[in-house]
Amino acid sequence: MWRKKLKGKTQENTPFPHDTHLLEIWIKHQFHQSSDIVVNYFSFGEMNVLVSYIDQSIDTKLLSEFILQPLLQQKDEGISFEKATEKVEITSPKWTNNGSDIISGLLSGAVLLYCEGSEHAVLYNIVLVEGRNPEKAETESLVFGPKVAFTESLSKNLNLIRTHLNDPQLTVEEIIVGERAKKPVSILYIKDITNEELVQTFRQRITDLHYDHIMDSTVLAQLLEDNSQTIFPQILTTELPDRLSLSLLHGKVGVLVDGSPTAIIGPSTFLSFFESTEDVYMRWNMGTFLRMLRFLAIFLSVLLTPAYVAVLTYHYEVIPSALLISLGQSRANVPFPPFFEALLLEFIIELLREAGARLPTKVGQTIGIVGGIVIGQASVQAGITSNILIIIIALSALGSFTTPSYLMGTAIRITRFPIIILAALWGGVGIMLAFCFIIIHLLRLTTIGVPYLSPIYPLRLSDLRYSLFRVPQQYLKMRPASNRPLNEERYTKRDPKQKRDIDQ
Template identity: 60%
Template sequence: MFRKRRVDKDDPKLESPHSTNLDALHKDIVSLVSNSEDLVLRLLTLQNQRIGIFYFEDLIDTKSLQDSVIKPLEKITDDINFEVIENSIHIAKLTQTNQLDDIINNLVNGTAYIYRERDNLGILADVADKGTRSLEKAETESLVFGPKVSFTESISKNLNLLRSNINDPKLCVETFMIGSRAKKKVQMVYIKDIAEVENVNIFRQRITDLEVDSILDSTILAQMIEDNSYTFFPQLLTTELPDRLSISLLHGKIGLLVDRSPTAIIGPSTFMTFFESTEDIYMRWNMGTFLRFLRLIAIFFSILLTPAYVAVLTYHYEVIPSALLVSLGQSRSNVPFPPMFEALLLEFIIELLRESGARLPTKVGQTMGIVGGIVIGQAAVQAGFTSNILIIIIAISALGSFTAPSYSIGTAVRIIRFPIIVMAGFYGGVGIMFCFCFLLIHLLKITTLGRPYLSPLYPFRFSDLKYSIFRLPYQYLQIRPVTNRTQDKGRIPNKNAVQKKDVDE
């Protein structure tokens, strides 16, 4: 963990070369990092010349500093000069500088500064203790088929995973440093001859125009650069799967990697993108298509099933089949609340169970969700707070919202269900239709990097349906999605890709 240290950016000393005297340099650095006690100056005296090594002891890899910097310097037998010092250090990433702002910004990121007294330049050596975990399975995007490895908090490891999937020399990486106080490395990745230039320029402009003190995670960055900050619906997809980012780049999209963040940002991302899973691609095309239809139907029921129950019981008894009317009346005979309050109460309880289960430790959270749902549901029915039928409807609605592969879109669906229930309680079916039309108009107005959010449904692009709603066999996926406006449009150049021949033909 990096400690927060205040650096006075307006100090005139930051814009000029530092003092050539080690004691004066040490004094300047100490004052600029607010007298932090973990700043260390290691002095070496070699051939009557003083060499200072500045670093923060809690940010560096001590073994790397000792084995790759200090020991090689102590073994120098030739006349000491800047070139000899630089050639003796066994660190891959070395930078020459004499600017205090460069030194301070690198010190707080785990770099050591090596300086020989009275030299014109010093050396920045990257000996940071990355403190990252090893490669593990994805937590929030679990898969049955396909690679299980996920991104980590190390941006270098994440880029390595991406390049191992796409070993294309056209894969471009642009690096930005964002943050006025705590600088964070952000890398934009795209395939040069596939991604549209306008999309790349929009991403680049929005990142460089940011004026913020720090960015802690990629999810925060996504909120800062998206088109509409007031809607419930996310416009940029975040994923922890390297293969999902790789597939998106090959389709002409752009990715963002943020240092110390285990998720990547993908854009432009349409509404249908949040209901797609990489597992659809790894499975057979007919199975993948079935699962996509299943998710869309489940989301539709999740939004409208509970409001429909409230509207029917409040205003539209005539639509209830006579065979069901008796059992429904008996189920609600002991319920003292109106259907709207009854539905809102159960929806609120479901959200409480979900949130408490997510915040508790894994094993306890699973037990809490299962046992709590059974106990509270049964007790609510016996106490007369709700009916058995509504318990079933609420459970189906909750399960439908959990089918979305993206956690953010599933949360949005659960939130918008509440105002629709309220409108159904006051105005019945008319209220549901009003909310549905309002939601549709809202989705039509949203854009993602200036592109229509509901594409390829609006504007309608028939050729892109095979990448969103359907999942056709690979021989029919010869052209990249038109929505992304790619430069290289062809994926399978052979026009006879549909034809299959035996070996003896």
């Protein structure tokens, strides 16, 4: 009977039936007779009360001790169900007369209680939280600084941020995303620092999403990007709470997704993907050296193999004569042209990298090391490739691995392949053409409305000390202007080395 009433109506505008038997039928119909939907009854005085929840989703101990027992222990015959629930020690109960609220509550781990004849039902959120405790970061390993990483629990991740950044101005906004599988997403920012326009951009883009299920923060990051066609990531993801806290203090916005062990940071410029929190924990000159080393390594990673192909194909005259003899002897038994030789080894390196990443940790490390040595040595002895190209390919691979961001490192490795093809077609001109195309492409990109190459373009010299270099902390008085912070000063300048009297 009730199923016929449901026809032609949506769940949002259809109230639930005010009869426990019909309510049981309605709930099971909404969940298509799923076997994990539990519906039970108990008597409260002269009233019949329905209890419903999703099995394995709630804490049954809390249900028994703090909900059912306090209700059953009340002996007053004339007491109403609403009055009796005041004895329940579960905080923040939700009273509702909307069927959609009941379904959403059951899906999110709440238990439903409904008394026969009552106008409202009550939902108690006693979700069973299953998850691991905070552990050491896996993909962003550090020598200095906190080693703890985010977990899959949104509440634990918010607690980690509050622990790192105990500022009352830290604001958390929760938005429910997902058309089918609804998932809470939290936007984090510091109220008196972060530009409201930047917060509104994140808020609007997340609210306007019409997507079945946001599986992870990396999926959400792709949906929030300005340009989904480019290979370069425009939003940074991190598993380190201290990195997110530092970014919030610089005027950026963070996003946490329930069920994801990584956080989103935006806006994230091109140079942001080469920064590491370890640069801040180390002395400024060491941090600057390591950052410069990463930039040089990425440049060589992109340039070395295409330069080898271009020089051996078109530009023999640039090779010193002493090296030319050694190079000729090394390639004397190689039957392939430099282009095919380079592509073959690059492909083998990518195979080794992917195999090492997919296998268990200890086995993967063994495959990467042993496989690289065996294949490299066997390739030279078989005359498939030259010794010099083995060295060049190894340096290129090492250079791409120095990037703190896995996504950016992968993008750099993929970019190398079309540059090799252009180098084989037009030599040095092809390499220059590829670099010009990449630079123009990067200049046109934006990240949450901010130029992707900022602070290089548009040039902001004051922001270079946060991105390109690492300067002493006493010279970092102002926050990065690229983020347009409301409060530009980080601290009031005062010389700590100045000697003062004991009574000052």
